[in-house]
Amino acid sequence: MKIIKYPGKEDWKEILKRPALNTESLNDTVKGILNRVKTEGDKAVLECEATFDKVQLASLAVSADEIEEAESLISDDLKAAIILAKENIETFHSAQRFTGKKVETRPGVVCWQKAVGIEKVGLYVPGGTAPLFSTVLMLATPARIAGCKEIVLCTPPNREGKVHPAILFAANLAGVNKIFKAGGVQAIGAMAYGTESVPKVYKIFGPGNQYVTAAKQLVSLRDVAIDMPAGPSEVEVLADQSANPAFVAADLLSQAEHGIDSQAVLITTSEELIEKVCAEVESQLAQLPRKEIAAKSLDNSKLILVNDMDEAISMTNEYAPEHLIIETANYMEVAEQITNAGSVFLGSLTPESAGDYASGTNHTLPTNGYAKAYSGVSLDSFIRKITFQEITSQGIQTIGPAIETMAANEQLDAHKNAVTVRLNSLK
Numbered sequence: 001m002k003i004i005k006y007p008g009k010e011d012w013k014e015i016l017k018r019p020a021l022n023t024e025s026l027n028d029t030v031k032g033i034l035n036r037v038k039t040e041g042d043k044a045v046l047e048c049e050a051t052f053d054k055v056q057l058a059s060l061a062v063s064a065d066e067i068e069e070a071e072s073l074i075s076d077d078l079k080a081a082i083i084l085a086k087e088n089i090e091t092f093h094s095a096q097r098f099t100g101k102k103v104e105t106r107p108g109v110v111c112w113q114k115a116v117g118i119e120k121v122g123l124y125v126p127g128g129t130a131p132l133f134s135t136v137l138m139l140a141t142p143a144r145i146a147g148c149k150e151i152v153l154c155t156p157p158n159r160e161g162k163v164h165p166a167i168l169f170a171a172n173l174a175g176v177n178k179i180f181k182a183g184g185v186q187a188i189g190a191m192a193y194g195t196e197s198v199p200k201v202y203k204i205f206g207p208g209n210q211y212v213t214a215a216k217q218l219v220s221l222r223d224v225a226i227d228m229p230a231g232p233s234e235v236e237v238l239a240d241q242s243a244n245p246a247f248v249a250a251d252l253l254s255q256a257e258h259g260i261d262s263q264a265v266l267i268t269t270s271e272e273l274i275e276k277v278c279a280e281v282e283s284q285l286a287q288l289p290r291k292e293i294a295a296k297s298l299d300n301s302k303l304i305l306v307n308d309m310d311e312a313i314s315m316t317n318e319y320a321p322e323h324l325i326i327e328t329a330n331y332m333e334v335a336e337q338i339t340n341a342g343s344v345f346l347g348s349l350t351p352e353s354a355g356d357y358a359s360g361t362n363h364t365l366p367t368n369g370y371a372k373a374y375s376g377v378s379l380d381s382f383i384r385k386i387t388f389q390e391i392t393s394q395g396i397q398t399i400g401p402a403i404e405t406m407a408a409n410e411q412l413d414a415h416k417n418a419v420t421v422r423l424n425s426l427k
């Protein structure tokens with residue numbers, strides 16, 4: 001981890017850069033795969049599975065037998081944990097239900113909105129370095145609450161051609177309709193364009209590595225909507241001298257273990273904390289089974305010493321982290337000043353892992369600075385709001401003349417006439 005002391009504002013951009021693959025060659029690879037899937041359908045997806053996931057599949061669809069068998073392959077403890085997490089996610093997301101009220105903008109002019117679930121949605125569940133069955137719950141639970149009718153899920157299989165049983169159990173529990181063994185760019189292409197097996201969907205959701213994220217961004221240019229760019233995980237801890245160094249180190253490592261391109265950042269006003277966190281990271285890292293991945297990702301990570309809390313907050317808003325943990329004596333006051341972050345964790349007893357799994361909030365979040373413009377996945381992500389209006393004779397007489405005047409001045413006489421004929425009918 002790189003220690004940076006009192007950086008000048010002119011250096012912030014460079015210091016806060018995310019690790020990234022070469023964008024040009026990444027985009028070329030991704031475009032190539034997407035084109036093949038678009039033109040060759042299942043054949044291209046199966047060939048990509050052989051190339052990138054090293055598996056020869058006879059078919060893409062997960063069978064009903066595989067789903068049934070999954071339940072017997074996972075422990076009762078894990079089932080109970082998945083059920084608890086799903087209930088909390090359901091409770092938090094159900095509370096986001098939209099109740100559009102009717103608004104009378106003028107007497108006789110009534111307007112309202114109605115929320116409607118997106119009919120066909122595609123969920124991507126990562127599986128390259130870890131089988132993220134928690135992501136199934138984060139995506140399928142709000143999709144069901146929203147009333148989405150067709151919920152399709154793609155996830156990379158292992159080398160034996162199997163999907164992790166916890167992914168299948170969670171998918172079945174959360175009400176996914178169809179599950180396919182496809183990962184990476186080929187899965188995103190399949191859901192964007194449709195293939196012989198995989199239905200075309202209207203919107204694609206879910207996190208993934210840089211290939212998956214680039215593919216989502218490319219297909220969203222014309223073929224399908226997406227939730228947001230949710231790429232390699234990142235965490236920032238914003239702390240003062242009151243923070244517990246062991247907790248800070250544990251939180252930094254929790255995101256570092258996701259992948260070699262994850263990023264963990266500490267921004268603090270305490271030099272002593274940096275020293276203690278370094279020692280803690282070293283000893284905790286040695287205990288981790290995924291220490292190689294975490295160690296590589298720590299090469300991208302920074303421990304930044306700043307002059308005061310105001311500077312720490314400004315730098316945080318500039319970085320716009322996916323996850324922000326605030327471990328300061330006055331964390332509520334600091335939280336009030338945060339304007340750019342995906343999800344915020346307050347106080348020393350709130351680990352980021354809680355949001356990853358079971359507190360109820362969604363873990364599908366914008367990365368790479370996109371938290372400046374995007375929200376994480378929520379119930380809203382799965383709905384559209386349709387506006388309705390109803391105008392009475394009193395209403396058309398009240399606003400009709402204004403509409404006629406505006407239409408005439410835009411030189412759109414047919415628009416004006418659509419009002420005029422109605423006003424005349426009332427004379």
Ligand SMILES: NC(=O)c1ccc[n+]([C@@H]2O[C@H](COP(=O)([O-])OP(=O)(O)OC[C@H]3O[C@@H](n4cnc5c(N)ncnc54)[C@H](O)[C@@H]3O)[C@@H](O)[C@H]2O)c1
Pocket residue numbers: 029052053125126127128129130132135156182183184185186207208209210211212229230231232233258259262322363364365366367
């Ligand atoms: N932002 C979020 O909300 C969030 C949530 C969970 C996970 N994540 C991130 O998701 C990512 C998951 O990544 P992962 O790799 O484990 O799984 P993944 O499922 O995203 O990617 C695996 C797929 O990548 C493709 N791939 C790998 N190398 C390739 C290459 N050279 N060319 C073309 N395709 C290639 C393969 O098809 C493979 O199936 C991690 O970076 C994790 O941090 C983010």
Ligand SMILES: N[C@H](CO)Cc1c[nH]c[nH+]1
Pocket residue numbers: 132134135232233234255322356363364365
């Ligand atoms: N931290 C990830 C989002 O960046 C989500 C996750 C799933 N499992 C564990 N963590």
Ligand SMILES: [Zn+2]
Pocket residue numbers: 233254255258356
């Ligand atoms: Zn995580």
